Amino acid sequence: MYHSKLAALLYAIIPFGLALDPTRLVYQFPGNDTWIENLFVRPSGSLLISLKTTPDVYLIDPLAQNPKPLLIHDFTANTWLSGITSTDASTYYVIGANATWEDPSPTPGSTFIYRIHFPSSSSSPSISIAAHVKDAVFLNGFLMLNPTTLLSSDSTLGVVWAIDITTGASRIVIKDPLFAPTPSNPKIGINGIRLLNSHTLYFANSAQLLLGKVPIHSNGTAVGGAVKIASATPGTYFDDFALDRFGNAFVATASGDSVVKVMRNGSVQVIAGMENTTEIAQPTSAQFGRTEEDSHVLYVTTTGGLKYPIDGHIVVGGQIVAVDTRGAAG
Numbered sequence: 001m002y003h004s005k006l007a008a009l010l011y012a013i014i015p016f017g018l019a020l021d022p023t024r025l026v027y028q029f030p031g032n033d034t035w036i037e038n039l040f041v042r043p044s045g046s047l048l049i050s051l052k053t054t055p056d057v058y059l060i061d062p063l064a065q066n067p068k069p070l071l072i073h074d075f076t077a078n079t080w081l082s083g084i085t086s087t088d089a090s091t092y093y094v095i096g097a098n099a100t101w102e103d104p105s106p107t108p109g110s111t112f113i114y115r116i117h118f119p120s121s122s123s124s125p126s127i128s129i130a131a132h133v134k135d136a137v138f139l140n141g142f143l144m145l146n147p148t149t150l151l152s153s154d155s156t157l158g159v160v161w162a163i164d165i166t167t168g169a170s171r172i173v174i175k176d177p178l179f180a181p182t183p184s185n186p187k188i189g190i191n192g193i194r195l196l197n198s199h200t201l202y203f204a205n206s207a208q209l210l211l212g213k214v215p216i217h218s219n220g221t222a223v224g225g226a227v228k229i230a231s232a233t234p235g236t237y238f239d240d241f242a243l244d245r246f247g248n249a250f251v252a253t254a255s256g257d258s259v260v261k262v263m264r265n266g267s268v269q270v271i272a273g274m275e276n277t278t279e280i281a282q283p284t285s286a287q288f289g290r291t292e293e294d295s296h297v298l299y300v301t302t303t304g305g306l307k308y309p310i311d312g313h314i315v316v317g318g319q320i321v322a323v324d325t326r327g328a329a330g
């Protein structure tokens, strides 16, 4: 009795129903043709998002009363954008290439790394080319190794590249069997990548349906072989993900329309969304908020179900969904 009374009381006093429904729609693009591929949370709390259906980066403040995306830049020299990352509060990098979501096979030689620099006290940035990664096939996940070096996963080659953004030079630093695509999914093996404590690279492999990790040196090369942490639930696969400071991963399940928490011991638990619901329609990536107000909130981007329509036929606009992770203990 005590518990149900408490639940009724909480229901009455908690405006957003924290424990009852952990998700809140921050923004949904109009129409049904916007694939949001990746995001980076700025220290100020606003989000930079990159699109795959148009080569655009938008800025949106998820804590605003009525969040609205502001177009930062349209990268017309390419047709899509993938990973986005940052080296400092005013400098961001995004990957552009020529491909479409229907056929994720970038034109050889079309992959560029763009720098987006926000001069102080202005939201209007300057754009430049930081690198032309001529031999990359499909650069996807993206992170900062150190202030001059970025790492990117190549989903089709099954490798990780290191890109020096001061010289534009790039080289393959890790090739591992757990990064490779498969005969049934030859284009998208290794997908999202994140670093824990700068020495452990976590990765998702969409084709091999797994999340794994590999220890790395400070130059990005592997210390040993990669190991598997967990498998995706049948019918879903792992895309990009966020890590908490303990090494738990919060993974976008793509066709699963959900976010799962993968614990360090490999147990997998759905924390938000459900297959064939539009609440989180084909999630692509996730990152935690960075302000005191929202550090427990996981911001999740979606395609609206473009590749995996809800119930096989419903597609909505690309979404940014806020997931309250305080209920996902363990």
Ligand SMILES: *[C@@H]1O[C@H](CO)[C@@H](O)[C@H](O)[C@H]1NC(C)=O
Pocket: 076, 077, 078, 079, 097, 098, 107, 108, 109, 110
């Ligand atoms: C990439 O696409 C853009 C926009 O259509 C085009 O201008 C550019 O020439 C293409 N680049 C390559 C290498 O195909």
Ligand SMILES: *[C@@H]1O[C@H](CO)[C@@H](O)[C@H](O)[C@H]1NC(C)=O
Pocket: 217, 218, 219, 220, 221
């Ligand atoms: C990377 O660092 C490791 C450890 O210091 C070293 O053994 C290796 O030769 C370095 N590799 C490259 C390509 O610089």
Ligand SMILES: *[C@@H]1O[C@H](CO)[C@@H](O)[C@H](O)[C@H]1NC(C)=O
Pocket: 275, 276, 310, 311, 312
């Ligand atoms: C979701 O919908 C698709 C298409 O109708 C169907 O094939 C699939 O089995 C459904 N999944 C679940 C978990 O109901």
Ligand SMILES: *[C@@H]1O[C@H](CO)[C@@H](O)[C@H](O)[C@H]1NC(C)=O
Pocket: 031, 032, 309, 313, 314, 315, 316
């Ligand atoms: C997308 O929107 C268009 C225009 O409203 C509509 O004709 C089409 O059926 C929609 N497609 C899906 C898959 O929902």
Ligand SMILES: *[C@@H]1O[C@H](CO)[C@@H](O)[C@H](O)[C@H]1NC(C)=O
Pocket: 263, 265, 266, 267, 330
């Ligand atoms: C993993 O850890 C969680 C949380 O501590 C626990 O609930 C779960 O039973 C563990 N699973 C395995 C397979 O050990």
